[in-house]
Ligand SMILES: Nc1nc2c(c(=O)[nH]1)N[C@H]1C(S)=C(S)[C@@H](COP(=O)(O)OP(=O)(O)OC[C@H]3O[C@@H](n4cnc5c(=O)[nH]c(N)nc54)[C@H](O)[C@@H]3O)O[C@H]1N2
């Protein structure tokens with residue numbers, strides 16, 4: 001009997017697609033995009049189109065396992081299709097696994113205090129329950145250290161919220177009405193492909209697409225205008241554009257006076273950013289800056305799709321803040337197809353407090369537990385004391401691949417005294433350092449509630465098939481652990497449906513009329529923006545002001561920033577690791593340690609059908625930088641800085657300008673030398689939001705001489721404050 005099940009893709013991607021899974025006799029036999037979902041529109045990306053290969057991969061982790069060999073990368077199994085049990089692990093029962101974990105966590109808590117236990121999770125699933133519910137309850141009740149999950153988006157979100165007061169955006173469907181679209185650090189074909197059909201529709205009707213990106217992405221290659229900006233200089237560009245708009249009186253004086261705060265201060269500030277000066281920082285000519293400003297302010301409606309690439313620089317918060325001001329001074333928020341998009345997640349306001357139960361920390365510690373930033377995992381494992389981290393519980397994440405300053409992370413993960421548990425679907429770079437590996441379900445095998453950060457449709461993701469092997473979902477794992485620990489609080493017996501109901505029980509009026517039963521029936525439901533259900537009227541969040549800042553206005557001047565030592569308007573401060581600073585003398589090239597189009601961060605890296613679509617192990621560089629170093633296309637090169645080094649293959653005439661090089665994130669053990677690009681990235685934090693700075697990295701490149709085994713680990717560079725530019 002064939003059956004079609006509605007699910008939602010939970011991967012860390014703005015599109016949060018509606019998915020239809022066909023199940024035949026308990027086995028998933030087909031996956032497709034939901035044609036009824038207004039943003040998915042019936043198609044999926046290349047990654048999830050091949051999802052059956054992932055679910056039924058021969059190397060799925062299907063049973064609990066215990067380490068029986070020293071930590072580190074084990075020799076490859078002789079037969080690639082062999083099940084995922086190797087010489088470094090033995091299979092154990094769930095009973096044995098739960099016993100060992102609870103015994104070890106209890107003894108660590110008794111000896112060092114419960115904060116010696118650090119949960120570590122991120123975007124494996126963004127399902128509301130799988131991302132943060134029973135797991136948080138468990139760690140709060142245990143009194144474990146808290147993890148600040150800042151590896152991705154906090155700089156940008158903090159920057160945007162400093163202007164608008166909320167993380168709310170133009171909806172993707174409105175892009176079809178735009179006449180001028182700026183993709184600002186937005187790799188739309190690679191990372192946000194469901195926005196593309198709306199852009200194509202707009203272009204068919206005469207819209208212009210401008211891409212501001214130091215890398216010539218596919219989106220840039222098919223744009224009307226590509227501005228290859230120097231990395232980390234976007235704040236200067238935004239201020240320069242505002243300089244021109246205000247000087248030429250192209251701003252919307254009425255919108256500005258009614259709905260913004262601090263325009264005079266902004267006007268004074270942008271005088272410091274004339275196009276000629278901005279051109280020197282950004283590498284974009286003064287004439288182009290003027291043209292961009294004039295077109296953006298006069299071709300209407302104009303929309304900016306800013307994505308997170310802009311905020312992975314040390315000054316990423318300020319850059320995001322400056323860009324977010326643009327639609328406020330042109331008044332483009334008034335127009336259908338105008339405004340700005342970073343994230344839509346702020347509109348959902350599900351009841352995460354009920355899901356996560358922070359109050360449980362009170363019953364264990366009597367106070368909030370200390371907070372460690374996931375960006376600084378290397379530091380947390382090697383330097384933190386009082387108490388030191390003695391247990392690391394990883395789920396929804398692959399820190400050995402995705403965290404910056406990888407050599408430090410691995411040095412920590414190698415510690416024999418660190419007890420590491422990893423709940424995973426595959427034997428990743430991180431399981432190479434696990435004491436216990438636990439098998440995790442995929443979204444085919446569990447139920448969840450799904451919001452989105454790239455549209456406004458809430459969805460239920462139904463379970464399509466029984467869990468494979470002995471896999472357990474995140475919710476079930478932490479419920480079992482809570483029981484073993486003897487936690488008696490009622491919340492530890494909540495079912496998945498109980499928790500979906502709790503999440504939906506929120507005072508947010510946009511959730512009015514949405515309950516589990518209706519979501520189950522309808523699959524997806526658009527948030528209610530005007531009190532009437534199922535309205536399809538375009539959502540114009542700030543057409544009449546209504547900013548969610550303390551002043552109710554768009555805050556072009558923000559006092560609270562001043563208190564943090566930041567410019568209350570905006571300013572350009574060159575990242576410490578950039579060509580605008582003296583450290584560039586020893587390491588003159590700016591590295592973009594990028595994501596791939598066909599993996600998702602490190603997820604999917606091990607899938608042969610996707611590996612065939614993605615060339616990894618390359619360092620893209622300009623002909624000029626290659627020639628001055630005597631490097632030819634295809635040569636092995638050594639890429640290095642004070643944190644580490646890696647051997648890659650040169651791709652001359654890559655998609656970058658002189659001064660910039662680019663490489664892709666991949667599993668380390670799938671790269672020669674068993675290293676990945678994060679050996680070069682830094683743990684430095686961004687100016688706002690304490691976020692990661694993956695795109696503020698200086699390196700040098702030379703022709704590689706010697707064997708891959710000669711690659712060594714290099715001492716970490718000390719953290720320094722950014723320099724004023
Ligand atoms: N296929 C695929 N899709 C993904 C992901 C993936 O790994 N693969 N990752 C998911 C995740 S976790 C996230 S957060 C989103 C992120 O999606 P995006 O925000 O699109 O993130 P990035 O790819 O980091 O950066 C976007 C673009 O910014 C450019 N960029 C880098 N530095 C600068 C700069 O200083 N200025 C400007 N103007 N541009 C710059 C990069 O070259 C890149 O093309 O995508 C999600 N979707």
Ligand SMILES: Nc1nc2c(c(=O)[nH]1)N[C@H]1C(S)=C(S)[C@@H](COP(=O)(O)OP(=O)(O)OC[C@H]3O[C@@H](n4cnc5c(=O)[nH]c(N)nc54)[C@H](O)[C@@H]3O)O[C@H]1N2
Nearest residue numbers: 122123124125152395396397398402423440593601602603
């Ligand atoms: N160099 C460089 N590094 C980066 C970035 C970059 O652009 N360049 N991007 C950064 C960004 S934006 C982000 S968001 C982070 C992402 O960091 P992570 O969220 O750690 O990303 P992934 O590599 O996708 O790892 C997720 C893991 O969760 C597992 N998983 C999936 N579903 C489940 C589940 O239901 N339960 C459990 N227990 N596990 C599951 C997957 O198999 C996968 O191994 O990486 C960051 N690192």
Ligand code: SF4
Nearest residue numbers: 009013016017045048
């Ligand atoms: S990864 Fe993104 S584009 Fe691909 S199916 Fe999932 S939500 Fe859709």
Ligand SMILES: [Mo]
Nearest residue numbers: 012151152153
């Ligand atoms: Mo991310």
